[in-house]
Amino acid sequence: PGLANREFVAVNQAERLVLQLANLSTEFPEKYFPVNFLRKQFEDIGLEVYEHKFRFKYPFGYDKPAVEGVNLYAIFRAPRAASTESIVISAPYRSPSNPNGSTLPSIALMYSLAKFFKTKNYWAKDIIYLISGNELLGIQAWLQSYQGLKNRFDQYLESDVLLAKAGAIQAALNLELQSFSPPYVQVKLEGLNGQLPNLDLFNVAVELCNREAVPVVFHGESFYMTENEWENWKRKARTIVSMMATQATMLPTGAHGLFQKYAISAITLEAPDRRAKYVMVNGLQLGRSIEGIVRSLN
Template sequence: MSVLSELKTQSNIIYLLGRFNNKICFLCYIVGLFWFLALPHHEMSSSTYFSENALLPGLVDSEFYHDFGADSYYNELTDIMKERHMYQIPSNWLLKKFRKLGLDTYTQNYTFKYPFGVYSDKTLTGQNVYAIMRAPRTSGTEALVLSVPFGPELDGHDATYPGIALMLALAKSFRRNSYWAKDIIFLVTDNKEIGIQAWLSSYHHIPNKYIKAEVLPGRSGSIQAALNLELTSKYVGRVNVKFEGVNGRLPNLDLFNTVERLFHKEGLRIIIQKKVLEYSSSEWQRYLHSTKQMLIMMWNQASGIPTGNHGYFHKFNIDAVTIQGFKSKSRKQLDFTDVGRAFEGIFRSLNNLLERFHQSFFFYLLPSPDRYISIGVYMPPLGIMLLPIVIKISLSVCLCVCVCMCACII
C-alpha cells in the first residue's frame, strides 16, 4: 500500500507541475529576481571582517614619515622623458636607481606575436625591469610583488610616472629595515597586460604561444601576494581598487579588506567600480548605489577579462589587486607620503602571513567596500531563478518516458 501511495503522490506532483508549470516557472523567476535584487541592502549584506589573524593590519607604527625622495624621483623621470621624447620604458634609468639602493636588478626582453592572424607580419617588442630585495630573515622561499605598468603620456592617457616614483621611494624605505621575512620584487612592466604575462610566464616556467620571453636571469621564491599600483598623479583624491581577474576569479577577501583598512587609517575611504557615494545620500540612493556596484562587478566577472594587471596573477594562484589613484575634486587629498604609508602598512601585514590566504572567502559580491555578500547568501536566489529550467527539463524527460512506455505497450 505504501508503494502505491508513493506512486500516487508522485503522479499528483507531476500532474500539478505539468498543468501549472508556466505559472510556477514565472513565480520562481520573479521571487528569485526580487530576492537577488534585495541582497545589496545593508540588512541583507554583512560587514567585512578579517579571518586571517596574522595580518594585524594597522597595528604597527608607520616608518614612512616623508616621501623618501618620491618627489625628486618623479621630477627626474618626467624631465628625462620630456627631454628624450621617449615613449619606451627608461630601463637604464630604472636599473641605475635600483642598483643605487643595493637591490638585485634584472631586465627581461620579450616579443609578442598577434594572435588569430591579425597583423601577421608585425610583432611587438618590450622590456620588463625588476629588482629583488632579499629578505634578511629568511632564505627567500617566499616573496611579495609590487608592480607598476609603465605608461607614457600618450593618446590622452595619463602617465604612470608617479607610481614608478612611489615604488622607488618604497624600495628605499623598505631597504632600511631588517624585519622583512619575505623577498619583495619591484616590477615595472611594459605594454600593459602583455608585459605582465611575459614576466609571469617566465617566472613560473610556463611557455606562452604568442609571447616569446627571455628566461628570467634572477628569481625569488613562491609569490604569496601582489599589488599592482596605477598612480597617475602626485596628489590622490580617490583610490579605486580593482580585483576582478581572468574568468571572473577573485582574490581572497582578506587581501581586499587589508587594503581597505589601511587606506581608511590614512583618512581616505576607497571606492570600487569608480563609483562615489556622497555621505548626504538617502537610504534609497545608497541602495541604488550598492546595487549598481554589485551588477557592474558581476558584469566584469562575466566578461572573463581582468580589470587590471593584477588579474593575471590569479592564473597562478596568487592573490592580487590593483590600486588605482587619481585626482578628484574632493577636499581630502593624499600626497606621496600618505599613499606610501598605506602601502607600507599593507606590505607589513602581508609580511606577517604564515601561509597563503585561505581562511576568508574566494566567492563573494561587494555592494560596497566595507560590506560583502557571501556565496551562501547569493546562491539560493540564483538557484530559484534557475529552477524553471530544471522543471522544464524534468517535464520533457517525463513526457519522453511516457511516450516510450506507451509505444512499447502498443
C-alpha cells in the same frame, strides 16, 4: 592589519624622481622606458636588478610586425627568511603622453618605498619590484617566465629566461597612481575569466587606506553610510551589478588579473590625476597606505 606604526616619510624623494622621469620620457618612444636610469636607481640602494626582454607575435594577421618590449625587476632578499616566499609590487610604465594617463608617480613611489624597506630588518618575505613594459604583455611575459608554465597559446609570446628569482609569490600589489594628490584611490580586483583574489587582501587594502584618511572607491562607489537606508541600498545594488557586468566580460581590470591566473591574490590601486573641490590625498598618505598593506602581507 594596521597594528604596526607606518613610518614612511620620503615623499619629496619620490616627487623629485617623477620630474627626472618626466624629463627622460621625452627621449624614449612610448613602448620603451629609461631602463638604464631606473636600473641604476635600484642598484644604488643595494637591490638585485635584472632586465627581462619579450616579443609578441600576432596570432592573426601575420603581416603585422612583432611587438618587442622589456621589463625591469629588482629583488630585495628578506633578512629573516631563506627566499621561500615573496611579494610583488608592480607598476606599468606609461609616459606623460600616454592617453591612459602617466604612471610615473607609481614608479617613483615604488622606488622610495624600496629604499625605505631596505633599511628595515623585519621582512620575512622577499619583495620583487616589477616595472613592466607594454602593459599587460610585459606582466604576462614575466609571470610566464617566473612560473615556468606555458600552454599552446603562449607560443605567440616569447620571453627570455629570468636571470634570478625570489621565493614563491604569495600576493601582488599593482600600482597605477597617476598623481600624488588624487581625490581618491580606486581598488580593482577582477581578474581573467572573472577570477577574484582572497577577500582578506581587499579588506586589508581598504582598512589601511581608511586609517590614513585615503578615500576608497570601488566600482565608482564609496563606502560611506548615510541615514537614508534606500540610498544605501541603491549604492550597494549598483556596486553588485557593476561588478557582475565586469566579471561577465572575462577580462581583467588591470595587471593584477594576470597574477590570479597562477593562484596569486592580487589587486590594483588606481589613483586618477584629477583635482577635487573637497578633499585631496597627498603622497605621504599614499605611501603609508602601501607600506601598511605590504607589511600586513609580510
